[in-house]
Amino acid sequence: MNHTTSATDVAVVGAGVIGLSIAFELARRGREVVVIERDRPGQHASTVAAGLLGTAALPLGEQDDIYPLKLDSLRRYADFVASVESASGMDAGYRTDGTLWIARDATEDALLDQLNEERQQRGLDSRRIAAAEVQALEPNLIGDLVSGLLVDDDVQVDPRQLLPALARAAQASGVRIIEQQAVSHGDFDETKDRWALASGQEVIAECSNIVVTAGPWCDQIARPTRETNNPLAPSGVGPVKGQLLRLRGPGLIDRCIRTTNIDIAQRRHGELIVASTKEPEAGWDLSPTDEARDELLRRAYGVLPALQDVELEEHSVGLRPAVDDHMPIIGSAGRPGLWIATGHYRHGILLAAATAHWLAETMERGETPTMIAPYGVDRLEAQPQSLEAAS
Template identity: 35%
Template sequence: MDVSANPTIGSRRATGIVIDSTALPTRSDVVVVGAGLIGLSCAWRLAQAGLSVTVIERDTVGVGASLAATGMLAPAAEHEPGSDPLLPLALESLARWPGFRDELQAASGISIDYREEGTLVVAIGRDEVDRLRFRHDLQIRSGLSARWLPGSEVRALEPTLRPSVTAGLFCPDDHQVDPRLVMAGLTRANQAAGVTIVEQCAVEALDWVGDRVCGAATSRGHISAATLILATGAWSGDASLLPDELALPVRPLRGQSLALKTTTRTGNLSHMVWTEQVHMAPKADGHLIIGATVEDCGFVPGVTAGGLYALLEGARRVLPGIEEMEVEAVWSGFRPTSDDDAPIIDTLAPGLVVATGHHRNGYLLAPATADCVAELVTTGALPDIASSFGLARFHRSEQRVRRAFA
């Protein structure tokens, strides 16, 4: 069994992510800081627009959240009280996923295991059923596609679930991808588009000329650029790169996950299945991914006994077959979470753009985020669909609080 703070999942380890040792260029039209899902998606779109692009990564491609994720594209299952402002962007990005998938697979030659079976959210017992009905009411009021199912219909869709599953919601439009294949595809697509990816290169300071960012000082030297994009995920809240007035309210939330190896004897799920405790995602290579804890513990790496127990027990409550499945890997990663759990997509200063804070929705929001950032860089204007996700919203909230207590 592979135990890692980064997801190298046994036989699933061969992701196809290969970066040649690359020297840092001295200049690029665009420098993207961060080679995670969001950074590579933005870089690819900008390269397609004809710009020279360099991606700088402090560690290796996908470290942090991108390779640790489950790959959920689930606006309905994720919808909760207070998330209405994010919903239009989430649904727009989901609508863009099929085109994004087709382009990515054609550019990379890698199938990303895009699965459209839908998602089941299940409940056991009266209290969970009541909370599930509340969730369903919220989904319907928000115009989302979700169908209430009695326990018998849930088990007809997933016969391996326990008879004690009392009810469920079927969200037909909630899909999933395999993160390791998406990241491998993005790496190849970027390389094919002429993007330079430099790993093990830390950005130490931004280069300012007046109020404008014109490049960065790194552990490998300086690089100049017309635009620098911060896509540093959970590390975006690092105060060392930005002045106080541009500080990003982003923090890490650790998530622990595990991979189980299924067989014809154990069987596997056909849909992504959510409970109140865990979500379970079947992958085409026969693995079942169980995730994920949510822990506000800063950048404390690693896997804990309590975290693994919570995952296994949460899954076992509804899926007894996991008792016979081999645990192939366990890992943890850091979600980039803003103060309101929504992304920050904005121009912070001339020449400085940010795309971060996607919380649990990085994979869902990647196509729309990449398109919006590309439009922002090439035209200077952020599309209306992302206009409410700037940094200023947090300052307005602070001002309202101050006025309320004045």
């Protein structure tokens, strides 16, 4: 190690939605923050994502453990977006038109009953509607639907607007973003009582705190030995490949349409999102496949036939960061000044607001708030990690 480029209070490793949200929050609380990003900010899963921010989700039961955090984040989202927009002067692409779940057969009809019941039990609004009302609300959907579930308080955000706005907001609040610099390892310097983050032989940052937010790559950041099996902040996180389509055409739907196997969202500027695959067995593979594209289109056409006349603009792939239990990891990484936020899996855009708030609180208070107590890294220590087993 031979060169120090930056000395700071907090160094955040990774400029996805989680790293940037935390950096922005910490800067707003008066902390001095540097973000170090291997590529460009928001280049990976965070800008591939659909940006659906609903708390209603299928399969039922799967969400139980993260429901409180999802709800907490959803409730913070409007303020989060407002502060990003105000600090950046940019539109973050936030829409509050709600979600319409649709049932195409008796099985899906029963599932929507359960989803509705689950929401009522949690004190959340939603309303079962008959096929005729579904048709009146969204006339471009197929005619032979069984019923719908209207969730008016679901929102969406366009990650391709949110991420640049977040980066700008963070910078406007004093955050320095270092791009195209991969952190290879980190070390605690006892003599200086500070952490050092390095890229190969070069020290990029000396800091009192490191926040590891490198998505599925978190465990590739090593202790000084640079052995791959010796991560700086071990989390057991890994990739779950997702493929998603972007089409461009006239407005076809007024709210997000969700089913058991396909989601369709409309952006204000004419983009339609068809989401998405879940491929835990694909590992680090980032190639778009014809099979996935054809299957996503087949399912989407089956719900919204007019999509067949809309141009397919982009087929993208992202790696969701996930651990075995599909819950995020937020909090201390087991050593003073070492923090981690990853594993947000299918909900990182939604959970960014709560993650930033609660991690900043933890760092400030020096203890873990109740809200994020279930998401500590210690819960995984007893379990062997294998994503394939969890799929």
